[in-house]
Every structure is written in structure tokens, then in C-alpha cells.
Amino acid sequence: MEVIRVTGGARLRGDVTVVGAKNSALKLMAAALLAEGRTVLHNMPRITDIVIMAEVLRRIGCAVDVTDDRVEIDTPAELGGEADYDLVRRLRASINVLGPLLARRGYAKVAHPGGDAIGSRGLDMHIAGLQRMGAEITNEHGYVVAHAERLQGATIWLDFPSVGATENILMAAVLAEGTTVIDNAAREPEIVDICQMLTAMGARINGAGTSTLEIEGTDRLRPVTHRVIGDRIIAGTWAFGAAMTRGDVTVHGVNPEHLAVTLDKLTTAGADVTRYESGFRVRCERRPQAVDMVTLPYPGLATDLLPMAVGFAAVADGVSLITENVFDGRFMFVNEMSRLGADIRTDGHHAVVRGKEQLSGAPVTATDIRAGAGLVLAGLCAEGVTEVSHIHHIDRGYPDFVTQLADLGAKVERVRVPDDSFSL
Ligand code: UD1
Numbered sequence: 085m086e087v088i089r090v091t092g093g094a095r096l097r098g099d100v101t102v103v104g105a106k107n108s109a110l111k112l113m114a115a116a117l118l119a120e121g122r123t124v125l126h127n128m129p130r131i132t133d134i135v136i137m138a139e140v141l142r143r144i145g146c147a148v149d150v151t152d153d154r155v156e157i158d159t160p161a162e163l164g165g166e167a168d169y170d171l172v173r174r175l176r177a178s179i180n181v182l183g184p185l186l187a188r189r190g191y192a193k194v195a196h197p198g199g200d201a202i203g204s205r206g207l208d209m210h211i212a213g214l215q216r217m218g219a220e221i222t223n224e225h226g227y228v229v230a231h232a233e234r235l236q237g238a239t240i241w242l243d244f245p246s247v248g249a250t251e252n253i254l255m256a257a258v259l260a261e262g263t264t265v266i267d268n269a270a271r272e273p274e275i276v277d278i279c280q281m282l283t284a285m286g287a288r289i290n291g292a293g294t295s296t297l298e299i300e301g302t303d304r305l306r307p308v309t310h311r312v313i314g315d316r317i318i319a320g321t322w323a324f325g326a327a328m329t330r331g332d333v334t335v336h337g338v339n340p341e342h343l344a345v346t347l348d349k350l351t352t353a354g355a356d357v358t359r360y361e362s363g364f365r366v367r368c369e370r371r372p373q374a375v376d377m378v379t380l381p382y383p384g385l386a387t388d389l390l391p392m393a394v395g396f397a398a399v400a401d402g403v404s405l406i407t408e409n410v411f412d413g414r415f416m417f418v419n420e421m422s423r424l425g426a427d428i429r430t431d432g433h434h435a436v437v438r439g440k441e442q443l444s445g446a447p448v449t450a451t452d453i454r455a456g457a458g459l460v461l462a463g464l465c466a467e468g469v470t471e472v473s474h475i476h477h478i479d480r481g482y483p484d485f486v487t488q489l490a491d492l493g494a495k496v497e498r499v500r501v502p503d504d505s506f507s508l
Pocket of ligand 1 (some may be wrong): 106107110177203204206207208209210211244245246247248249288387388409411412444
């Protein structure tokens with residue numbers, strides 16, 4: 085098995101460019117199902133999730149070609165309707181084919197992804213929204229099975245601004261009959277990206293980026309060429325990394341507005357932040373000050389940056405209160421970060437973090453994508469060597485993470501070590 089071996093002490097310095105956002109790219113691939121013909125997506129991240137999503141689409145009947153940062157999808161007139169558990173369990177975002185398939189084909193059978201390492205992750209809002217539009221939905225042997233002659237526009241109030249539910253309902257509504265209103269919709273930049281692509285395809289959408297999306301259904305959409313927005317979570321990871329290591333990093337390829345809260349928090353903590361049109365610079369000469377942080381749906385601090393926020397607090401000067409409001413299992417990684425000497429106490433969805441001047445290198449295990457990146461950053465602030473295992477998680481969200489870290493001056497490498505799996 086491979087691990088990431090980090091030797092602490094380096095300050096991150098230099099320039100780094102982020103790729104297209106995974107959380108947008110995967111959904112844009114699902115959106116390609118809505119129009120017969122060839123969709124071309126640029127600036128796609130080179131990660132396994134894209135390869136798995138390509139396989140999901142192939143099984144539905146598309147021809148998909150993934151080359152470098154470009155993905156071409158040929159969507160046929162007649163689609164299959166099923167996404168199997170063997171793929172969905174590897175890629176939760178496969179659930180995003182539910183809305184487009186139901187809209188195009190009137191039938192979809194998609195494996196229920198279940199919970200995962202960051203929490204229980206329900207589908208009730210996806211299902212209730214589509215039912216409100218006239219779909220008949222049952223849960224059969226671990227699959228969500230949906231039927232609808234023609235979806236009808238409806239007014240849908242989401243209990244929580246769920247990103248996935250907003251996307252599924254949105255992608256169903258663009259081909260429904262009549263007008264759909266999604267109230268308390270998610271406002272994430274990735275939703276705006278999807279809305280822009282759907283609009284170019286001929287969809288009629290008002291309110292992208294606000295809490296109320298109004299979608300006037302149409303009979304037919306056309307395929308387009310689209311460029312994915314920059315990944316704000318990777319960019320935010322670099323921002324925290326620069327500040328934690330008292331470094332100086334300029335990040336390119338992302339709209340700094342998409343990280344407004346993160347950059348503001350880092351400024352409060354004592355970092356020097358400069359915003360550019362398509363990037364930003366974070367410089368921190370001294371040890372950062374502790375600062376309280378709260379994750380919330382966009383425009384709040386992204387829950388995907390929680391492990392970086394906790395890692396940052398673990399080396400900041402003072403005590404930080406970090407609150408997680410989106411996923412019930414997001415603090416799973418805390419035990420691993422504590423192995424590096426971080427002083428973290430959790431109680432429900434709060435963590436009290438008492439910052440230390442330096443952490444202490446140790447072997448740790450990545451529990452999910454973002455936790456893995458957070459542990460690597462913590463390793464940069466630890467005396468001695470930290471080995472992060474289960475790095476397939478990190479590879480899912482951070483293409484070329486180790487190379488980019490090394491380019492910024494970190495002492496880091498991927499190393500093969502004997503497999504640690506065993507059975508009792
Ligand atoms: C997406 C992102 C993920 C990010 C999250 C929140 C992708 C592939 N993943 O996940 O990286 O952390 O948004 O920004 O884009 N919920 C329900 N019922 C539902 C739907 C959601 O209870 O029907 C709950 C979830 O369990 C969770 C919360 O709502 O507690 C937010 O989930 P949601 O916004 O839907 O996240 P995802 O779309 O799964």
C-alpha cells in the first residue's frame with residue numbers, strides 16, 4: 085500500500101493552480117444525460133471519481149471519453165435507466181443521475197448509496213422533491229426506483245439547503261412540464277455552475293446563486309461545451325496550509341469570492357490576504373491567532389474545509405471553538421489528528437481546540453478525502469515524520485497533491501509500505 089510521508093517543518097511558499105471543482109464536474113457529467121448528442125467538459129480534475137462517473141454513464145448507454153482534463157460524453161436518444169450498487173457505493177455522486185434519468189426516460193433505478201465516513205447522508209429531500217413533481221418512488225432491495233410519465237412543475241420547499249437534492253430536483257425540473265420553484269435551495273458556486281451549463285443547453289432558470297430557483301420546463305435541451313469552475317475546496321486547503329505553516333502561497337484558478345469567509349477568518353487570525361480576479365495570496369509571517377469558525381451551507385465556511393480549520397486551530401495561538409453544522413460524522417478524523425499531539429475536545433457538533441506551537445509526527449489514517457488532506461497539512465506542522473495511510477481517499481479529491489506540495493517546498497513523498505490489513 086502507498087502512504088504519504090511528510091517531514092514537518094517546511095513553510096509552504098510559491099504558486100499553485102487549482103483544477104476544476106470535483107463537486108461541479110461530476111454533476112455536469114450527469115447533466116449531459118439531459119441532451120442527446122455530444123457534451124464536452126473542460127478543466128475537469130484528473131481523479132478516480134471522474135472515471136467512476138464515466139462508467140456510470142457508459143452503463144446507462146453513453147459513450148464517454150476521458151482525456152487529460154477533457155471529458156466528452158455522447159448521449160444517445162434511448163437511455164438505459166439503472167445505476168448499480170457496485171458503482172454507487174464507490175461514488176455517492178452517482179445519485180445525481182436520478183433526476184436527469186427520470187426527466188429524460190421516465191424511469192430510473194439507482195442504488196441507495198447509504199451513509200459514509202462523514203455522516204448519515206439521507207436522500208429524503210431528493211425523493212420528496214421528485215414525488216412532489218409527480219414521480220412514484222419506491223425503495224426496493226437497496227435501490228431507489230422511480231417512475232413518471234412526464235414530471236410536472238411544482239413548488240418544493242427544502243428542509244435544509246441540500247446541495248445534492250437541489251441538483252437532482254433542478255436537473256429533473258428543466259425537462260418537466262410547467263414551472264418548478266425550489267425554495268431554500270442550495271446556493272453553492274457549483275450549483276451556479278450547473279445552472280450556467282443548463283442555461284446554455286436551453287434551460288430557463290431564474291435565481292441561480294439565491295435561495296429560490298425558478299425553473300420553467302422545456303421539451304428539449306441541446307448538448308454544449310462547458311468549462312468547470314475552479315475547485316474552492318482545494319483552494320481553501322492551500323489557504324489554510326499557507327497560514328498554518330507560516331508560509332506565502334499564491335493560488336490561481338479560483339474565484340476568491342467563493343472563499344470569502346475562509347479568507348476573512350485567516351485575515352482575523354493575522355494572515356495577509358490579497359485577492360485577485362482569479363486567485364488570491366495568503367502570507368503569514370508569524371504564528372496565527374486562534375479564531376472561532378462555524379461551517380454552514382454556502383456562503384458560510386464550507387464543511388469540506390472543516391479538517392483544515394481544525395488543523396489550523398491545532399497550531400494557532402490560543403483556543404478556538406469550531407462548530408460543524410452540516411454532517412453528523414464530520415469529526416471522525418479528530419482521533420487521528422490527536423495522534424499528532426493536537427489538543428482537540430469534541431462535544432456533539434462542537435470542537436474546542438487548544439493550539440500548540442508544534443505537533444508531533446506519527447502514523448495516521450485518512451478517514452475521508454478532506455480529513456486526509458487535513459492530516460497531511462497537520463503533518464507539515466509536526467516535528468519529525470508523519471505517515472498518512474489510506475491515501476486513496478486523498479487521491480479522490482486532490483490530483484497531484486504530493487507534487488504540488490513538494491513544489492511549494494514541503495518535504496513530502498508517496499512511499500510504498502507493506503499492507504497493514506490483517507484479519508483476526
Ligand atoms: C455535497 C458535496 C460535499 C459537501 C456537501 C455540503 C458533492 C459530491 N458532495 O454533498 O462534498 O460536503 O455537499 O456542502 O458535491 N440531507 C438529508 N436528506 C437529503 C439530503 C441531504 O438529510 O435528502 C442532509 C445530509 O445528510 C447532510 C446535509 O443534509 O447532513 C447536507 O447534505 P448535502 O448538502 O445534500 O450534501 P451532498 O450533496 O451529499
